[in-house]
Amino acid sequence: MKTFSAIALAMTMAFAAQACTSAPPAAEAQVAQTQPTPKIVIYHAEGRRSERVVWLCEELGLPYELKFRRGDVAGSFEDIFAVNPGMRVAPTVFYNDELLVESGAILEVILDRNGNGRLVPPVNSADYGLHLKFMHFAEGTLASDVIADYRVARATDGKAPRGEKETDGQRAMRFAEDHLAKYPWFGGSEFTAADIMMVFPISYAIRMNVADPAKYPRIAAWQQKVEARPAFKRMLAIARPDGRVAPPPSLTLP
Numbered sequence: 001m002k003t004f005s006a007i008a009l010a011m012t013m014a015f016a017a018q019a020c021t022s023a024p025p026a027a028e029a030q031v032a033q034t035q036p037t038p039k040i041v042i043y044h045a046e047g048r049r050s051e052r053v054v055w056l057c058e059e060l061g062l063p064y065e066l067k068f069r070r071g072d073v074a075g076s077f078e079d080i081f082a083v084n085p086g087m088r089v090a091p092t093v094f095y096n097d098e099l100l101v102e103s104g105a106i107l108e109v110i111l112d113r114n115g116n117g118r119l120v121p122p123v124n125s126a127d128y129g130l131h132l133k134f135m136h137f138a139e140g141t142l143a144s145d146v147i148a149d150y151r152v153a154r155a156t157d158g159k160a161p162r163g164e165k166e167t168d169g170q171r172a173m174r175f176a177e178d179h180l181a182k183y184p185w186f187g188g189s190e191f192t193a194a195d196i197m198m199v200f201p202i203s204y205a206i207r208m209n210v211a212d213p214a215k216y217p218r219i220a221a222w223q224q225k226v227e228a229r230p231a232f233k234r235m236l237a238i239a240r241p242d243g244r245v246a247p248p249p250s251l252t253l254p
């Protein structure tokens with residue numbers, strides 16, 4: 001099985017070398033004090049939700065091993081099936097010997113055990129409720145509604161929905177846009193793991209033409225901010241080195 005290890009990449013790519021060692025020393029020391037550094041193995045497919053776990057580890061400066069077949073999404077999924085036959089899904093993650101699925105839950109496990117308070121607002125703050133809302137909204141509402149819109153369109157005329165009546169996915173995008181009128185980040189005043197969760201369904205909605213980007217200028221500005229983060233760029237270089245591989249086709253614009 002051909003695999004790619006973030007650690008191996010870090011040895012050969014100058015910027016990746018920075019990637020795996022770029023957390024502030026103080027933060028790394030804190031992680032070491034709270035929990036022993038785990039062995040995290042991320043089963044990944046390029047352009048898929050497993051990028052969230054890579055990005056989180058990069059933000060936290062946690063070491064991880066990344067397994068995927070470069071340029072071969074179907075092959076990457078075969079490797080996932082071999083270790084997780086009950087649920088062939090990306091991300092599939094081993095945290096030491098625990099097999100984890102469901103990206104939001106995986107992020108929460110890592111944050112609870114090794115985050116040392118980073119990327120989550122204090123539990124008693126007003127931001128905490130916002131953060132948790134969008135941690136769950138990302139998959140529970142936005143991703144499911146946007147993907148349902150996409151599938152309905154693909155099963156019918158293949159056209160981007162651009163009628164006056166909002167689709168469920170567009171309604172969810174508007175809800176996110178309205179939130180950003182009041183707060184700079186999905187978790188309130190600071191960048192949190194909720195922002196990591198929101199990137200996939202938002203970029204899917206825009207890329208697949210489910211939603212018209214002109215209607216969501218705050219989302220567009222937020223996307224620029226998150227994509228400018230050094231940890232996001234490191235994630236792209238490591239987990240999506242050749243850009244998107246085998247992306248599904250976008251809906252046809254009118």
Ligand SMILES: N[C@@H](CCC(=O)N[C@@H](CS)C(=O)NCC(=O)O)C(=O)O
Pocket residue numbers: 047048049050077088089090091101102103104139
């Ligand atoms: N809610 C799950 C969704 C995971 C999911 O559906 N992942 C996609 C890739 S983005 C997948 O593995 N699809 C199966 C396939 O393409 O065969 C999560 O957030 O982890």
